[in-house]
Structures are given as structure tokens and as C-alpha cells.
Amino acid sequence: MASGGDPKWQKDAADQNFDYMFKLLIIGNSSVGKTSFLFRYADDSFTSAFVSTVGIDFKVKTVFRHDKRVKLQIWDTAGQERYRTITTAYYRGAMGFILMYDVTNEDSFNSVQDWVTQIKTYSWDNAQVILVGNKCDMEDQRVISFERGRQLADQLGVEFFETSAKENVNVKAVFERLVDIICDKMSESLDADPTLVGGAQKGQRLTDQPQGTPNANCNC
Amino acid sequence: MDFQNRNNTANKFVCPSDRQLALRAKLRAGWSSSKTSEPLRPEEQEAIISVIRRNEEIEIAERQRVGRLVERVEKIKQHAVERGPNCCRLCGDTFGLLRPHRIICEDCRQSVCTKCSVDINIRYHTSERTREIWLCRICSETREMWKKSGAWFFKGLPRYDTPRSASATPTPTPTPGGMASMAGRDWSCPVASFTIHFRFSQGPVQSAKCKVGHSYAMPANESRSLSKLSRTQNSTLVRSPVQSFDPFLFCQFPTIIAQSHRPSECPDYDSISLTNGSAVAQLRRESSSLRRGSVSSSWSISESSGSGNSGTQSQSQSQSQSQSQYTQAQQQHCRDPLLGWLEIAISYRENFHSLDCTMVRARDLPAMDASGLTDPYCKLNIITPEALTKYTRWQRTKTVHKTRNPEFNETLQFVGVEPEELGNSLLYVALFDDDKYGHDFLGAAKVCLSTVHSTSQYRISVPLGVEDQYSSAAEMAQEWPNGKILISLCYNTKRRALVVNVKQCINLMAMDNNGSSDPFVKLQLKPDAHKNKKHKTSVKWRTLNPIYNEEFYFEASPHDLNKEMLIVTVWDKDLGKSNDFLGSLQLGAQSKGERLQQWHDCIRLPDHFHEKWHCLAPDNPAH
Numbered sequence: 091m092a093s094g095g096d097p098k099w100q101k102d103a104a105d106q107n108f109d110y111m112f113k114l115l116i117i118g119n120s121s122v123g124k125t126s127f128l129f130r131y132a133d134d135s136f137t138s139a140f141v142s143t144v145g146i147d148f149k150v151k152t153v154f155r156h157d158k159r160v161k162l163q164i165w166d167t168a169g170q171e172r173y174r175t176i177t178t179a180y181y182r183g184a185m186g187f188i189l190m191y192d193v194t195n196e197d198s199f200n201s202v203q204d205w206v207t208q209i210k211t212y213s214w215d216n217a218q219v220i221l222v223g224n225k226c227d228m229e230d231q232r233v234i235s236f237e238r239g240r241q242l243a244d245q246l247g248v249e250f251f252e253t254s255a256k257e258n259v260n261v262k263a264v265f266e267r268l269v270d271i272i273c274d275k276m277s278e279s280l281d282a283d284p285t286l287v288g289g290a291q292k293g294q295r296l297t298d299q300p301q302g303t304p305n306a307n308c309n310c
Numbered sequence: 311m312d313f314q315n316r317n318n319t320a321n322k323f324v325c326p327s328d329r330q331l332a333l334r335a336k337l338r339a340g341w342s343s344s345k346t347s348e349p350l351r352p353e354e355q356e357a358i359i360s361v362i363r364r365n366e367e368i369e370i371a372e373r374q375r376v377g378r379l380v381e382r383v384e385k386i387k388q389h390a391v392e393r394g395p396n397c398c399r400l401c402g403d404t405f406g407l408l409r410p411h412r413i414i415c416e417d418c419r420q421s422v423c424t425k426c427s428v429d430i431n432i433r434y435h436t437s438e439r440t441r442e443i444w445l446c447r448i449c450s451e452t453r454e455m456w457k458k459s460g461a462w463f464f465k466g467l468p469r470y471d472t473p474r475s476a477s478a479t480p481t482p483t484p485t486p487g488g489m490a491s492m493a494g495r496d497w498s499c500p501v502a503s504f505t506i507h508f509r510f511s512q513g514p515v516q517s518a519k520c521k522v523g524h525s526y527a528m529p530a531n532e533s534r535s536l537s538k539l540s541r542t543q544n545s546t547l548v549r550s551p552v553q554s555f556d557p558f559l560f561c562q563f564p565t566i567i568a569q570s571h572r573p574s575e576c577p578d579y580d581s582i583s584l585t586n587g588s589a590v591a592q593l594r595r596e597s598s599s600l601r602r603g604s605v606s607s608s609w610s611i612s613e614s615s616g617s618g619n620s621g622t623q624s625q626s627q628s629q630s631q632s633q634s635q636y637t638q639a640q641q642q643h644c645r646d647p648l649l650g651w652l653e654i655a656i657s658y659r660e661n662f663h664s665l666d667c668t669m670v671r672a673r674d675l676p677a678m679d680a681s682g683l684t685d686p687y688c689k690l691n692i693i694t695p696e697a698l699t700k701y702t703r704w705q706r707t708k709t710v711h712k713t714r715n716p717e718f719n720e721t722l723q724f725v726g727v728e729p730e731e732l733g734n735s736l737l738y739v740a741l742f743d744d745d746k747y748g749h750d751f752l753g754a755a756k757v758c759l760s761t762v763h764s765t766s767q768y769r770i771s772v773p774l775g776v777e778d779q780y781s782s783a784a785e786m787a788q789e790w791p792n793g794k795i796l797i798s799l800c801y802n803t804k805r806r807a808l809v810v811n812v813k814q815c816i817n818l819m820a821m822d823n824n825g826s827s828d829p830f831v832k833l834q835l836k837p838d839a840h841k842n843k844k845h846k847t848s849v850k851w852r853t854l855n856p857i858y859n860e861e862f863y864f865e866a867s868p869h870d871l872n873k874e875m876l877i878v879t880v881w882d883k884d885l886g887k888s889n890d891f892l893g894s895l896q897l898g899a900q901s902k903g904e905r906l907q908q909w910h911d912c913i914r915l916p917d918h919f920h921e922k923w924h925c926l927a928p929d930n931p932a933h
Contacts, residue, residue, distance in 0.1 A: 106375060109458055145350075145358040148365065163368060172348060176358065185463050216463060277432050279462050280453050281441065 108152050108159040112272055113183050114265075117205055118190035119198035120169030123224040126255040127190065128166045131265055136256050143168040145176045155269050162265065181212035186268045187219045193239070193252065194231040199223075206246060216279065218271045219248045222264055227254040376459040376470035383451050390448060396776070399446055400426035404777065417449035425911070425918055649753035649774040650675040650714070652688075652739060656757070658732065660764040665692070665727040667737060669707050669718035675752050675774075676714075678743040679902040683712045685744040686752055689784045690722055693736040693756070699780065700724075700735070704787050709744040732759045740781040741774065743903050746927040747895050749788055750903030754781045792893035792926035793817035793854070795831070795878065799897070799908060801871070801916040807863040808835070808871060808912070811919065812847050812878075814857040815926075821882040821890040826852045828883040829892055835864045836875045849883040868913050872899050877931055893926025 116124040125143050129135050132149040148165045165184065167177040189205050191198040202221065209219060221243040223234060236252055243250030249267060253260040350358070391402030398404075399420045413427045414420070428450040432441045445453065461467045653670040669688045678684045687709040692700040701724070710716035727735075737759055741752040753774025762768050798811040812831045821827045828851045835843040843864055850856035866874060875898030882890040897905050904922055911920045 106371060111372060111375075111458075111460060144354050145361070147361050150368070185460070214463065276457050276462050280456060281432055281443075 108161040110158060110273075110276075111161045111163065112185050112269065113163045113165065114186045114188065114268060115165045115167060115180060115184040116188045116190060117167050117177070117208070118169060118222075118224075119192070119195070119201050122169065122190045122192040122195065122198045123255050124169065124188075124190055125166050127188075127222075127224060127253065127261060128164055130255040130258055130261045132164065134258075136258075138256070142170065145173045146180060153265070153269065155266065156273065158273075160269055160273075162269070164265075178208065178212045181209065181217075182214065184213060184217055185272050187213070187217060188222055188264060188268065189219055189248075190222045190224050191234070191239075192225050193223045193234045194225055194228050196233050199234045199238070199242075202242060202246075216275060218268060218275060219246070220264055220268050220271075221246065221248050221250045223250075223252045225254060225256070226252040226259060227257040370471075373469055373471045376468060377472045379455045379459050380467065380470055381472060383448070383455050386448055386451055396421075398423035398426055400448065413444050413446075415446035415449050416443040417445055417453070420446065422446040425915055425920070649776070650741075651771055651773055652741070652753070652755050653769070653771045654737075654739065654755075654757060655767050655769045656737065656759070656762050657767040658727070658729075658762050658764045660729055663725065663727055663729075665724040665732075665737075665759070665762070666721050667705075667724065667739075668721040669739070670769075671715065671717045671719070672741060672774075673715050675716070675741065678745075678750055678752070679906060680899055682714070684714050684716075684752065685709050685711045685902075686713070686716050686741050687744050688718060689740045689742060689787075690724075691738050691780070691784065692724055692727065692731075692759075693738050693780065694731075695734040699738070699783060702787075704784050711744075729764075732762055735759050738780050738784075739772075740777075740784045742785070745902045745905075746929070747901070747905055748790075748903065748925040749785065751777045751781055751785060754778065790817070790925045792819060792928050793880075794923050794925050795880065795893070795895055796921065796923050797878065797895070797897070797908075798919045798921040799876075799912040800919040801868060801912050802863070803916045805863065805865075806867060807865045808876075809861055809863055809919075810845075810876065811861045811921075812858045813921070814855065814859070815880060816855045818854045818856070818880065818892050818926075819882075820854060821892065822852075822884075824852065827854060827890070827892060828852060829854075829856050829880055830883055831858065832879045832881060833862055833864075834877045835866065836877055837873075851883075868916070871909075871913055874898055875900060879930065880926060891930045894929065894931050895924050895926055896931060897924075 116128060118124055120142065121140060125141070125147075126136060128149055129137075132151050143166055145168050146165060148163055150161065150163050152159055152161045154160075165180055167173070167180070187209055189202060189209070191202055193199075206219070209217065221239065223236070223239040226232075239252060240250050249271070251260045251264045251267070253264060255261060386400075390400045391397065392399055396404055399415075399418075399422050401423060403423045403425075412421045413424060415422055415427065427444050427446050430443050430445055430450060430453075432443065456462045456467075459467060459470070651673045653672070655668040655670055657666050657668075658664070659666065667690055669690075672686060672688075675684050675686055688707040690705040690707075694700050705722040705724070707718050707720040707722065710718060737757040738754065739757070740754040742749040743752055754777060755772040755774050757770060757772060793816055795815045796813040798813055800809040800811070801807075802809050810833055812833070815829060815831070818827055818829050828849050830849040831847045833845045838844065845862040845864075847858045847860045850858065864876075875896055878895040878897065880892040880894070882892055884890060895905075897909055899906070899909060901909060905924060908920050908922045
């Protein structure tokens with residue numbers, strides 16, 4: 091939340107000079123380092139103090155990649171269960187997910203499968219996912235080996251990085267990779283189905299509307 | 311009664327307070343949240359709402375941005391000519407051997423010229439794959455819009471605000487937490503049901519509003535364009551010289567129109583000639599426009615019924631769209647044949663087997679030079695039932711200079727036409743613009759000879775149509791002893807210079823004893839006060855078809871180019887004696903037809919190469 095009055099943030103957010111806008115979402119168990127990861131990337135800052143994210147927050151950063159200016163709206167979600175209804179509401183707009191676990195926390199690693207289920211339930215089916223094992227600087231407390239992380243990523247069919255928000259390891263690489271993957275998906279989807287572009291121009295069909303996925307917020 | 315009972319027993323669900331409802335509405339998190347064990351504390355709510363507000367600002371900016379993207383594409387679409395399969399979809403240039411190269415767009419499969427298409431190289435960053443495709447400008451811009459708006463991801467355009475009307479669109483909203491769908495479930499809450507009502511009633515109204523904003527899918531605009539259409543038809547009727555002729559001529563006129571176009575190209579006229587064969591043409595014209603009028607009223611009905619029912623609305627919308635495309639197509643067909651009119655008198659002398667064709671006059675021919683004038687002449691031939699030209703040599707009239715309404719009054723004779731041939735042959739007349747550097751097509755007409763009798767002269771006025779295989783045959787039959795030259799022009803805005811690329815020449819004259827020449831090309835941009843705007847290519851030895859591909863820069867502002875003239879001369883290099891002149895070409899604002907078009911294209915569309923073949927004239931402009 092601290093970013094609200096930040097002039098740099100405001101400059102980035104109001105900046106209309108960009109080509110693509112990608113919405114990314116960082117998810118994972120509580121205290122795996124999602125907020126730190128985002129702060130490291132967006133503001134290049136780090137603090138060890140733990141402040142639980144309230145519900146949801148986002149930051150905006152414009153990057154230059156492959157001759158295109160890409161505006162990233164990166165959503166930082168609360169890992170806590172009690173905000174789940176709020177956070178899942180934002181899955182739908184996200185083109186990419188950073189699914190994060192803590193290499194020093196077995197529970198967070200075991201929850202990855204649950205998070206994947208969450209993504210499958212609430213997001214668009216062509217959303218891209220990267221698995222990230224954070225806190226790789228804390229080698230002495232590590233319980234999840236790089237191998238286990240990579241195996242899980244292979245199983246899930248997603249890319250894998252080990253990062254450290256504190257030491258600034260691989261943070262930028264994760265975002266750049268995710269942007270690349272989304273860019274490719276973009277070229278591919280238009281290339282594979284050109285009728286998509288032409289067809290939808292002829293008025294929206296009702297079937298084009300997002301089908302009501304089973305919604306957690308609805309108790310009916 | 312039962313209601314109340316149930317409410318009393320179902321204590322599990324308690325309707326939240328107004329404040330909570332307002333908050334949840336902003337969270338888009340649904341109305342009932344009994345699952346949450348512990349409600350959000352006020353400070354948490356504040357924090358989340360502030361995030362949502364920040365996000366809303368971004369969403370609004372995003373909707374406007376997408377709106378601008380959409381509008382941009384719409385503008386390009388509006389400027390597209392869409393004249394049919396033989397013309398570029400965007401600029402309307404016709405394709406052909408000496409004309410722009412045809413490219414089929416990968417997405418819409420329509421033909422476009424090289425100027426109006428983009429060569430797109432799709433690169434994949436994660437794998438080393440690339441793919442190259444050609445797209446027309448509309449489709450490439452649409453693709454860009456789909457990428458930039460995120461529509462590629464959501465499989466449909468996200469909600470957007472058009473810059474002018476700033477009204478929301480009826481497109482699906484892939485924004486986080488589609489509220490409409492969630493609200494739609496929760497019937498138990500009165501506030502929710504209100505929202506549903508609001509949504510449903512608002513939907514069609516919004517859609518109608520946004521449709522007015524663009525011109526291609528709008529019911530309001532459709533009727534307007536339709537009335538415009540009928541108006542233009544009326545005006546063409548008034549303008550056409552046919553009105554001054556007697557009704558007898560009118561009877562022939564629709565059949566001739568039907569013949570002068572291939573049936574597939576002109577279904578409208580065909581149907582006219584089929585439905586009633588003897589009525590006066592003007593009447594038919596009116597009835598056809600009446601028919602169109604009735605179509606328009608049926609559209610408005612389908613539109614209004616569509617807006618009443620949101621379920622069928624999108625369907626009727628797409629329907630009306632296809633209909634509007636149909637009108638556009640019709641409009642094209644109505645406009646296409648208006649290349650002018652030709653009045654002919656035909657008589658047949660049976661004892662001589664001679665068909666006398668008098669080209670009386672032509673009206674409203676297309677302008678070919680900057681001052682809006684033309685130097686027309688006619689070329690005639692007879693087309694046999696086998697769809698072949700009967701004579702290898704085309705008959706031609708004299709050129710009438712500097713007019714779009716020439717009085718030819720010239721009779722040309724076809725000898726050797728058997729009486730039985732008349733029944734199934736056609737007289738083909740193609741009009742060309744006479745110019746030193748190539749003859750440009752003006753219009754063509756076919757006249758059925760079955761109505762020609764030996765007893766009386768048959769007078770007729772025919773509308774001129776677009777070019778076809780016979781007109782190109784007539785054009786090819788023209789002999790150019792001096793050969794042709796391929797020149798590519800480009801105005802380079804960075805260097806502020808005209809780039810002339812001399813590509814190649816063909817069929818040059820042989821000047822040397824060995825039956826060949828040693829050609830080179832000289833270029834000069836005139837007026838050239840300081841004699842420094844001159845260039846020449848290298849000499850290609852012993853060839854009549856030299857290939858140069860040499861580029862030259864002439865510094866000039868685009869404004870200057872409107873007054874300048876590029877003089878191209880081809881010479882045979884001779885050692886020891888003066889060079890022999892092989893041919894010349896002039897390109898500039900004073901040129902005509904294709905030369906003028908290339909010059910204008912080059913100024914109008916800078917930083918693109920505009921390539922055209924030109925004929926070389928035998929006279930040396932320096933003398």
C-alpha cells in the first residue's frame with residue numbers, strides 16, 4: 091500500500107506511452123516473499139520486516155522489451171486464506187501468474203498444487219504461469235532443493251526460477267521471461283487463428299462472453 | 311407469507327448493512343460472504359478500497375486507450391475503397407501486368423496492392439522461430455489493435471470508451487470479477503435484483519449508442535448512407551446523357567449493360583434485365599431503387615426487434631452488418647460502370663458483308679491529366695461466340711484532344727462479317743487515352759449485334775465499364791517500337807530527396823550493326839537551372855533488355871516536385887561518334903494517366919517505392 095503517494099509510481103501509472111499492457115499476478119502462500127519480490131522489481135528496495143498484505147495491491151512498471159514498451163500492472167495478492175475471495179476476483183484479468191513458494195518452507199511448496207488448481211479455476215485458460223522458489227539466499231535453512239522445484243515445474247509444464255528478492259537474484263529475469271512468454275503467446279494466438287480477429291469484428295457474439303466460471307464469491 | 315416464514319427460519323443468511331454492500335460492490339466480490347469467518351475490519355476495507363480506486367483510474371485510462379485503438383482501425387476501414395476483387399481493397403487501384411502487383415492478405419483473403427499491404431515478420435522470442443506473412447493495412451492494424459488492447463487474450467475486445475461518445479460498449483467485460491454474472495446469481499438480495507434490471511435495460515441502449523459512433527455497423531448511419539445511395543443514383547440519372555435520347559434507345563440500354571459486364575460481377579444489372587424485358591429503363595432504375603428502399607425498412611424492423619431482445623440482438627447486428635456490406639458492394643457496382651457513356655450507330659450492308667460502326671461521341675470520360683482532361687480514341691473489334699477477337703488488327707479512331715466529351719463522328723468498317731455472325735457476335739469498343747508514353751484505358755463497352763439489321767441504322771448509347779481481357783488485348787496490340795522501361799520512384803523524407811531507381815528496359819531498338827545496342831539511361835529533373843540535377847546509369851553492352859537496378863537521388867521538396875518533371879532518355883553508347891537516341895519518357899505533374907498516378911503516389915505516399923512500366927516515346931525531348 092505504501093506506493094500510493096509515490097511520485098514515481100504515479101508517473102508510471104499515468105504513462106500512456108506504451109504498446110502493450112500485461113496484467114500479472116503474484117500468488118503463493120503467506121510470507122513466501124511476494125510483496126518483497128514485487129518491491130525489489132518495481133522499486134529496487136528491500137526490507138526484512140514482515141508486513142502482511144491487506145487483500146490486494148498492485149504496482150505499475152513500464153519495461154522495454156523487443157522494441158515494444160510493455161506496461162506491466164503487477165498485482166500482489168495476500169497469501170492469507172481470509173482474503174481469498176478478493177484475490178481470486180483478480181485472477182480473471184491476469185495474463186501471467188508468478189506462483190511463488192519459499193525454499194525454506196515445506197508447506198509453501200506443498201501448496202503449489204493447490205494454487206495451480208486455483209489458477210485453473212479462476213483464470214483464463216491461456217494465462218501463463220512461472221513457478222518461482224524464493225529466498226534462495228538462505229541456503230542454510232533450505233528444505234526444498236532446486237531439483238525438487240524443477241521437477242515440480244516440469245510436472246506442471248511451467249518454467250522455473252529460483253530467486254532472492256533480498257539479494258536481487260533472478261527477479262528481473264522472472265518478469266522478463268514472463269513477458270516473453272506472453273508476447274509469444276500473443277503472436278501465436280493471432281497467427282494460429284486469424285479468423286478470431288476478423289470474426290469478432292463482426293459484432294460480439296454472446297458465446298464470446300466470459301463463461302461464468304464457478305465463482306467462489308457466490309454462495310448460491 | 312411463505313416468504314416471511316422462510317426468512318425467519320433461514321437465519322443463517324443475514325442481509326448485510328448498506329455500507330457493507332457498498333464495499334462489496336466495489337470489491338466485486340459478490341453479495342453474500344457468509345464463508346468469511348471474520349469480516350474485514352474498517353481499516354482493511356479502506357486499504358482495499360484505495361487500491362481499487364487506483365485500479366479504476368488505470369482501467370478508465372485503459373478503456374480510453376482501447377477506444378482510441380478501435381477508432382484508429384475504424385478510420386482506416388472507412389477510407390477503404392472496397393471496389394471488388396480486381397481492385398486493391400484499400401486504394402482501389404486495379405491490378406494488372408503494368409499495374410500494381412496483387413497481394414492476397416493472409417487474414418481477410420482480399421486482394422490489395424503492395425502499397426497498402428505490410429510484410430509482417432512474426433518473431434517468437436522463446437524459440438528461434440520466425441514466420442513471414444503479408445497483411446493488408448486493415449488486417450495488420452486490426453492485429454495490432456488486438457495485441458495492444460489485450461483482445462487476443464480475452465478472445466474479444468475488452469470494454470472500451472470511444473473518444474467521442476465516451477459511452478461504454480456492450481462487449482463482454484473481462485475485467486477482474488465480472489460483476490454482472492455474479493450479481494445475476496444472487497436473486498435473494500433486493501439490491502442485486504435492481505442491478506440485474508439496470509444491466510439488462512442498459513445493455514441494448516448502450517449498444518445502440520455505440521453503434522451510432524461508428525459508421526459501418528450502425529442502423530442510423532445505414533439508412534443515411536442508403537438515402538445517400540439513392541440520391542447518388544438519382545444524380546447519376548440526371549447527369550447521364552441518356553436522358554436526351556428517345557425512349558426507343560432506353561429499351562436497349564439495360565440489356566447492353568447486362569452484356570457489358572460479366573454476369574458474376576454485376577448481379578444487380580442482370581436481375582434487372584431478367585425481370586422485365588421491355589419496360590423503359592428509367593422506370594426499372596426507379597423500381598430497383600424502390601426495392602432497395604424496402605430493404606432498408608426491413609432492416610430497421612430487424613434492428614428494433616433486436617434491441618428489444620438482448621438474446622437475438624447480436625445476431626441481428628451481425629446480420630445488419632452483412633447487409634451493410636451488401637449495400638457497399640451494391641454501391642460499388644453502381645459506381646463502377648460510370649466511366650462515361652459512348653454513343654454508337656451501327657449499320658450492316660448485306661451485299662458487302664460489311665459492318666459499319668460509327669463512333670458518334672462519348673461523354674463523361676475519366677480525366678487523365680492534372681487539368682482534368684483526356685485525349686480519347688476508340689479501338690474496335692468483334693468478339694466471336696468463342697469469346698475470341700475476330701480481327702487481329704484492332705480498328706481505331708482518330709484521337710480527339712483535350713476533352714472528356716469527344717465528338718468522334720468516325721465510321722469504321724469491318725469487312726467480312728457474315729449475316730449469320732451478327733446473331734451471336736459482339737462489337738467491342740475500348741477507349742484509351744492517347745499519350746506519347748503509353749495509352750491508358752478509359753472504358754470499354756460491348757454491344758450485341760443481334761439487333762442490327764441491314765435495313766436501318768441502329769443507334770445506341772452504352773455506359774462504359776471496367777477493363778477486361780479484351781481491353782488488355784487491345785492495349786497489348788499497341789506497338790511500341792522504342793520498348794519499355796521499368797522505373798521505381800520513392801520520395802525519401804529523411805534525405806528530402808526523390809529516389810529514382812532505374813530497374814530495367816525491354817525491347818529497345820537495335821542501333822548497332824550487330825543487331826544490338828549498348829544502352830544507358832540519362833535522368834534529368836527539370837527545371838534544372840544549374841544543370842546539376844542530372845544522372846546517368848552505367849552502360850550495358852550488347853543488349854536490348856538491359857537490367858540496371860541503379861538508384862539516383864534528386865534533392866527536392868515535395869512541394870517542388872509538383873512543378874518538376876523527370877526526363878528519362880535512353881541512349882545507345884557509341885564510341886567515336888555521337889550516341890544514338892533510343893527513347894524517352896517524361897514523369898511529372900504534367901504527365902498523364904499512369905505516369906501522373908505514379909508521380910502523385912510517390913508524393914502522397916513517401917518512403918515507399920512506386921514501380922511502374924512505361925513505354926518509351928520515339929522523340930527526344932531535348933530537341
